[in-house]
Amino acid sequence: MNNKALILYGTKQANAFEGRVSDYETLIIHSTYHDNPFIDTAYAKEMEDLKKYDEDEYNIYALGLWGIPGGTFFDKKNVARRILEERDKKPLKQGYFEFDYVNEKIVNDTIRWVDDDQGYIKIYEEPQQGYPYVGGGDTAGDGSDWNTGAFTNNITEEDVAFLRVNFDEDLYARQMYCLGHYYNWALLGPETNFSTHPMKELTRLEYPNQYVREETPDAYTGKLTKRFGFNTNKLTRPVALGMLRTIMREHPERVKNIDTLEEMATFIKNEKGKPEAAEGFHDDCVMARAINCYVAGQQRKSIQVNDKPFDWNKLPDDLREDYQNATAEQRQYLLKKWNGGN
DSSP states (O other): OOTTSOOOOSOHHHHHTTTOBOTTOOBOOOOOTTTOTTOOHHHHHHHHHHHHHOHHHIIIIITOOOOOTTOBSSOHHHHHHHHHHHTTOOOSEEEEEEOOEETTEEOGGGOEEEEOTTOSEEESSOOOTTOOEEEEEEOOOTTOOOEEEEEEETTTOOEEEEEEEOSOHHHHHHHHHHHHHHTTSOEEEEBOSSOSHHHHHHHHTTOSOBOEEEEEEOTTTOOEEEEESBOOOTTHHHHHHHHHHHHHHHOGGGOOOHHHHHHHHTEEEOTTSOEEEOTTOOOHHHHHHHHHHHHGGGSOOSOOTTOOOOOGGGSOHHHHHHHHHSOHHHHHHHHHHHTTTO
16 A cells, blocks of 8 residues: 555544644545545435434544444433543442351341442442342453442432452352341342352352342243342343433433443444443443342332341241242231231
């Protein structure tokens, strides 16, 4: 190629160096369909139509501006605004949990918060008595390095806390346990696709309020089998992401975690229309928040101001199993019954 006659059309780089001749005597010209005499009216109309249907593609292919091919999945204006609003804000507090670990179990009344500016848990709202909370989790896998947990108030549907770590899954599960305990035994729904270890660890620790999904009917009885944890598949993934997309379009103020918002800015629709993280970026926080949206349906939407602390260690195995297999409404009934009807 003759480097004295290189012409670039429709790129950010060309725009930056328009009309300049470099040390290599390369003339760079930035042109769009507006000033290209070789483009016919049909092609010009096609470019104009892009503006109606996909502003990102119009900016890239028609105007030569910066953008993400395929377009962003979430409302980019709301995402950009929320990033500016939250970027310089500090959470209410930041740190992690410590606890006594006796006979391979967490001693609940020893769980304590540790302030740390570099901590992996951000708290945005303190728990309120009787309020229901939800924690959705995305586990590391398929090229991802992070285990994440998005916690929300199930009445307001706003972020209350966020966990983002890259250490062992059992340690991640224990911090999820502590956060769940902190938020009134929040409903926890960790993803199980790449590893079931966090869910198994929560079960081993006897966490009392896990999301229960129904799967393929049993081959002998025909009954749906019940399993703990969230399974991301071709049916649940688009629903979960669609629910989060609605929030970002209609109630973007509910998402407060800056890591989640920044991931939304690079969460795109690929060439086939599938929503995913752009190449080189992560989606752990986005997926944790989307899973939170999905599993929240199993948590109550009412405030129980007369709840009493419950000692799960004294609960017989058969009753604990009944609770874990119950629906959200049935769990509410059981709690009242075991707490003496209050």
